[in-house]
Amino acid sequence: MVDYQSSVAPYRQVAAILRGKIERGEYEPGQRLPSVNDLVQEYGIARTTAAKTLRLLVTEGLAEMSPGMGFYVKAG
Amino acid sequence: MVDYQSSVAPYRQVAAILRGKIERGEYEPGQRLPSVNDLVQEYGIARTTAAKTLRLLVTEGLAEMSPGMGFYVKAG
DNA sequence: TCACATTTGTACGTATGTATC
DNA sequence: AGATACATACGTACAAATGTG
Numbered sequence: 001m002v003d004y005q006s007s008v009a010p011y012r013q014v015a016a017i018l019r020g021k022i023e024r025g026e027y028e029p030g031q032r033l034p035s036v037n038d039l040v041q042e043y044g045i046a047r048t049t050a051a052k053t054l055r056l057l058v059t060e061g062l063a064e065m066s067p068g069m070g071f072y073v074k075a076g
Numbered sequence: 077m078v079d080y081q082s083s084v085a086p087y088r089q090v091a092a093i094l095r096g097k098i099e100r101g102e103y104e105p106g107q108r109l110p111s112v113n114d115l116v117q118e119y120g121i122a123r124t125t126a127a128k129t130l131r132l133l134v135t136e137g138l139a140e141m142s143p144g145m146g147f148y149v150k151a152g
Numbered sequence: 153t154c155a156c157a158t159t160t161g162t163a164c165g166t167a168t169g170t171a172t173c
Numbered sequence: 174a175g176a177t178a179c180a181t182a183c184g185t186a187c188a189a190a191t192g193t194g
Contacts (some may be wrong), residue, residue, distance in 0.1 A: 005106075005150070008182060011145040038159060046183045051161060068160055068190025092160065112169060122174050144168050144182030 004041050010045050011052040015060075018053070020048060022062055029075035043047055078119050094129065098138055098149055105151035110140060114120040142149050 002010040005028045018034075022026050031032040034042065040048035054071045077084040094110075097103050110118065115126035130147045133139040140148045 004142045004145050004182095005140045005148050007141055007143070035159075037159080044178085047161085048163090049182065052181085054161085064163080065185080066190095070160065113167085123169095124174075127155080130169085141169070142182085143170090143180070146168055146182095 002045055010043075011049045011056065014039060014043050014045065014050070015056045018057060019020050019029045019062060020058075022057075029073050030054045031073050032069075033057070033071040033073060078121060086119075086121050087125045087132065088120065090115060090126070090129040091132045094133060095136075095138060103149045105149050108145075109133070109147040109149060111146050114151075121147050 002013045004010065013043055018027070027033060027065065032050065033054065036047055036050045036054065039053060043050070045053075048049055054063065054065070054075070062074055064074050067070050078089045080086065082089065084092075088095055094103070103109060108137050109130065112123055112130065114128045115121060115129060116123055119126070121129075130139065130141070133147070134141055141147050
């Protein structure tokens with residue numbers, strides 16, 4: 001769950017969590033990340049917010065998007 | 077309503093009102109405070125002034141801000 | 153090939169606060 | 174005080190790709 005009392009934007013909070021899991025190897029390269037809907041349910045955020053989280057990881061070079069399939073941990 | 081004849085700055089006047097409501101429990105911990113726009117309409121002040129009011133409460137440790145969501149009464 | 157439902161991500165409109173002039 | 178641009182959120186509705194039969 002995200003902390004709406006925090007001054008850190010929810011989409012950044014969730015991104016930080018996923019980033020941590022990627023770095024710890026809980027999500028390995030090539031593996032699929034949670035979908036937008038998964039994040040909505042897991043963290044209680046809006047679809048738009050969840051999508052923004054995943055796009056942020058793409059921007060950071062940590063993930064790649066495959067249309068219709070979802071987001072994957074980027075290799076290398 | 078604020079008193080523009082007063083030597084107390086409008087943003088402090090409104091902050092005092094909100095502070096009173098928080099202390100009396102009219103706004104409970106975790107509850108959302110009026111938005112900037114709410115304050116603009118309720119007290120006839122400018123957006124900038126209303127925002128300053130809410131940020132003052134944050135500075136005082138009475139409230140917390142969440143991007144895109146608003147201000148909340150701080151717990152504890 | 154062809155629907156069709158499901159799953160996936162996207163766009164839009166509205167609301168929230170911030171920063172700057 | 175007012176105007177504008179920005180960042181962020183929510184909910185709804187939409188569009189694209191998948192996979193199944």
